[in-house]
Amino acid sequence: MPAEGSVGSGRLSFEELLARVRDDPLFRRAVVERPGMALGPFNLSPEQRRALKEEAKKYLRGEQVEPEA
Secondary structure, eight states: OOOTTSTTSSOOOHHHHHHHHHHOHHHHHHHHHOHHHHHTTSOOOHHHHHHHHHHHHHHHHHHHOOOOO
């Protein structure tokens, strides 16, 4: 059984997941590409899922910006 508060336990809050989207590039990509798998274990409303996905997309767009030469 996962430790309390660990990923997959379903016990992370929306705010904790939002911080993880901001801090963890792999989780961010998973939220955009495979939201069902990334967010499935968590008890989130459709609005919260959408907000996390939009936040992840915003960060991914920033990562894909190439610096001008």
